[in-house]
Amino acid sequence: MLIDFHTHVGQVWNNHEELTPEGMLRWMDAHGIEKAVLLPLESPEGASFYILTRDALALAKAHPDRFIPFCCVDPRMAINGGKAGIKTVIQRYLDQGAKGFGEVKVALPIEDPRMQVLYEICDELRLCVLFHLDGIRCTDRAGLPGLERMLRTYPHVNFIGHANGWWASISADMTDDQMNAYPKTPVVPGGAADRLLTQYPNMYADLSAGSGHNAIARDLAHGRQFLERHREKLFFATDYLMPGQEVLQFDLFANLDLAKDTWDLISHRNAQRVLNL
Numbered sequence: 001m002l003i004d005f006h007t008h009v010g011q012v013w014n015n016h017e018e019l020t021p022e023g024m025l026r027w028m029d030a031h032g033i034e035k036a037v038l039l040p041l042e043s044p045e046g047a048s049f050y051i052l053t054r055d056a057l058a059l060a061k062a063h064p065d066r067f068i069p070f071c072c073v074d075p076r077m078a079i080n081g082g083k084a085g086i087k088t089v090i091q092r093y094l095d096q097g098a099k100g101f102g103e104v105k106v107a108l109p110i111e112d113p114r115m116q117v118l119y120e121i122c123d124e125l126r127l128c129v130l131f132h133l134d135g136i137r138c139t140d141r142a143g144l145p146g147l148e149r150m151l152r153t154y155p156h157v158n159f160i161g162h163a164n165g166w167w168a169s170i171s172a173d174m175t176d177d178q179m180n181a182y183p184k185t186p187v188v189p190g191g192a193a194d195r196l197l198t199q200y201p202n203m204y205a206d207l208s209a210g211s212g213h214n215a216i217a218r219d220l221a222h223g224r225q226f227l228e229r230h231r232e233k234l235f236f237a238t239d240y241l242m243p244g245q246e247v248l249q250f251d252l253f254a255n256l257d258l259a260k261d262t263w264d265l266i267s268h269r270n271a272q273r274v275l276n277l
């Protein structure tokens, strides 16, 4: 059983073909992926074209055994009624089947007051929040002090880390200028990502994209221990979003040959538990 916790059906970037629902299902079948989380992108800094919540919800309705829809709202949208208005929109998405909030890929600091309105609503609704942290989106400093304050302030939100800034923070020598980097040096133990996963029950991470792959592959000995240590907090994920995309996660996990209970958790059981599937 394999659940992919991070995918985008549609056209994310202008320089590739559209990933159709049929293309997505064919790719899932070819790789033994039973279910995939469909993440909308509804912020101008997130993609070349918007990937809409309503499309993710409709696709999941058509293929309930294959697609798990998330919802998102950009906090800068012209929604009437302030926080209560935004909550009404999110509640409507939940009523239509949304299982989580994200991908949050907004060019604001991760602890911007406008972002905190979203976290506050997700805290009340017990919704997880999947965020893209790099030098442009959901920004923070090395050591991730802003994210840590959010983990403390919104204890009922399961925050799911993703992208370069989050994953470069696996190493304690991470600096502010590595927020968009794929560092290749051996990991210095005690990085912020490692520490937050240990200290906060509401910190999770998805292993998708070049950044998630690199965090493990840059130092396989450390990566293996990291996967074991946080086996209840990590999700298998790819960030598949275009036809023919090279996905490095398949070979990585085949070669790692993790203990069966560790792989069971990362491949699907954590997703089932956190999303109440």
Ligand SMILES: [Zn+2]
Residues within 6 Å of the ligand: 006, 008, 039, 103, 239
């Ligand atoms: Zn993504």
